Amino acid sequence: MKPIKVAIIGFGTVGSGVAKLLLEERERLARQVGCPLELARVVDVDLERPRNVRLPPGLLTDQLSTVLEDPEIQIAVELIGGLEPARTIVLRLLEAGKDVVTANKALLAEHGTELFEAARKYGRSIAFEASVAGGIPIIAAIAESLAANQIQSIYGILNGTTNFILTQMAEQGSMYADALRTAQQLGYAEADPSLDVNGTDAAQKLAILAHLAFGVHVRWQEIPRTGIDTVQAADMKYAAELGYTIKLLAVAELVGGGLELHVSPTLVSRHNPLAHVRGAFNAIRVVGDAVGPVFFHGQGAGQMPTASAVTADIISTALGRTAITFRTLRLWSPDRPSVVPLRDPAAISSRYYLRLNVEDRPGVLAEIAGILGAHQVSIASVIQHETEEPGDHPMVPLVIMTHSAPAGKLAESLAKIERLSCVEPGVVCMRVLS
């Protein structure tokens, strides 16, 4: 039977993994597609760097035109990453009549509307299972398997790098900087880890999931986000003492007809399965109005888990399933209405963990509690250990867990508390999830 020809653009870690599957598992994939998938071309600017897969001679090229001008290549896989030249290349591939598969969450979060409109204009499709949570089939789950549901909430650990760092801190008692260094040594974090640790990566993935599940057109930059670079060993210790662990959570939740979106380090109760997601794994808890809660857990990154998701998209594109889903869902289309409005971040309620360094003298707790109370922020519990240091009135840590309170009210009270002379600047504040 006539093979379906595939090109890979971007021969890095994931590109090599996809090439490996296409070359080494031909028979298996042919069974899944009903005809062979032929890797016809691999494009990369670097023709020399060694990869862990051996390509047949003549396949690797630095000329994108060999793909654009070959009408037999039906599917092009963009694995370059980043915004440019990925954006321009995807537009040219679509214009040349190729269906596109991509793992590029930054590209979709930033240029989704432009790319999906181009795909519609040229009658092509874009598949992007690998762009969120690597090997976990969360895109297919929300777009197809849970299609009968109004999704009510999505709570995700969507960034493996930060989850690895937080796990190191929780389990080894490491400081943030040491845990980051370990992550870099083991290849879980890049030399410049800022897009992971500052929450950008998770916010981009959340923007994609929120569009898919709720139809909202949200720029990822608008999603309130806090990174993990401010999480301290002391907070890990107090969290553990209180029965929690700290995770970087990406949250999309319908509340009172509006959508809450945020990415932030959160104290997660040990009774919640998200607390037990360790190392570089990802996990997502989705609640649908019919299905109830569904929990997914798997490897969110890495060569072969990501290649598994990319190759599933190649198979579905080759079979024509992707074209149907693409045509029907009209994602990132200007005429696809937002089903729900975004909620004002200040109105989003949560329980909070606060850690303050305060003077060890009578009346301090009363002053702080008074300010919180005046803003209707109610205290659930307090930890203040006896100081072990000698001397008069040293600074001591004070940990407060609040009942549920709107973010805006909490921020107002914290601004006042930080102005108290008995409180050191730099109050730590994190959400709490039961």
Next chain:
Amino acid sequence: MKPIKVAIIGFGTVGSGVAKLLLEERERLARQVGCPLELARVVDVDLERPRNVRLPPGLLTDQLSTVLEDPEIQIAVELIGGLEPARTIVLRLLEAGKDVVTANKALLAEHGTELFEAARKYGRSIAFEASVAGGIPIIAAIAESLAANQIQSIYGILNGTTNFILTQMAEQGSMYADALRTAQQLGYAEADPSLDVNGTDAAQKLAILAHLAFGVHVRWQEIPRTGIDTVQAADMKYAAELGYTIKLLAVAELVGGGLELHVSPTLVSRHNPLAHVRGAFNAIRVVGDAVGPVFFHGQGAGQMPTASAVTADIISTALGRTAITFRTLRLWSPDRPSVVPLRDPAAISSRYYLRLNVEDRPGVLAEIAGILGAHQVSIASVIQHETEEPGDHPMVPLVIMTHSAPAGKLAESLAKIERLSCVEPGVVCMRVLS
């Protein structure tokens, strides 16, 4: 736009749930399909029983012919359950040109080949997401999202009734009979619970997953299975003492080029996420050679979770995705080769938990250990508490955890041990999973 007409055959709990979604969520479903889904007919022998959904007048009928003879009805949903008349009805629906959606695992496990051949003959499709694990999209995951992988193992809690009973026993210290009664009172177990508690239901679901993931044509009756009706409160207690909990696991695993299949109550380590699946929930851990482990957790039964899966199948059938998958995978086809042979159950190795009542006198442990050793069954740990009862040589419980040993060797040694005069008949033996 012209609606796609759907009929529901079997207006019980799940049928009412699907009707509810089709009637009350028209707009939402129309968005997912690109045109309205119209519930055109509901067929049931019982026209009187009250259900928790109000049908428009004239929709409910006891005449299947109204569906068979209406060429506008494209999709028929079989929710009768059981073998007959479900089998005959599905065959007639296919012959009449309807695509079929079903939640009936018993029907597929028993008559899959006949039904799927009939669907191919008449150019129709059968979708069955709801037949395994209710709201968890495990069929789509294995058939589509993990299609690039050779699945290596599936470990599942596939029966909510037994998991509810085992959870009651583990958390409340209930006896089996009391936990079963609670399950019946709460609607989690039927008046005759035998198909659930004896492992039949889980074995039928496992047969479906094993066919999907490994291509094996296995009759569910051939799958070695043990029910939970022999699990005693004492075993729950010892399991907890050892750091385990008892779950009814359905297992399909590639070992040395052969496929192991079995359903049995298993001591699952508390470090394994399957140990924390509570109540009527289901969970499945799938390992693929590319993706690694992926874990799914959700409601395995119940009206709306099952209706969510059925309705997703209706959507995919209406869109034409199901036809593509059905045509390509050629499930239950005589010409779809079994990729792997089944392993001899006697050769399947596992760690084991043994509980024996033995005479409390010197030499007993040595005798038992000697027999195990002679069959190359190695002991990992032993619990024998001091007896609290007065008197000479009373019977005392002896608990042994073995290292990994083949089922056949273990059975041989147990047969000999049970013949010892110092051992009461009825040795308890369960697999152990780390």
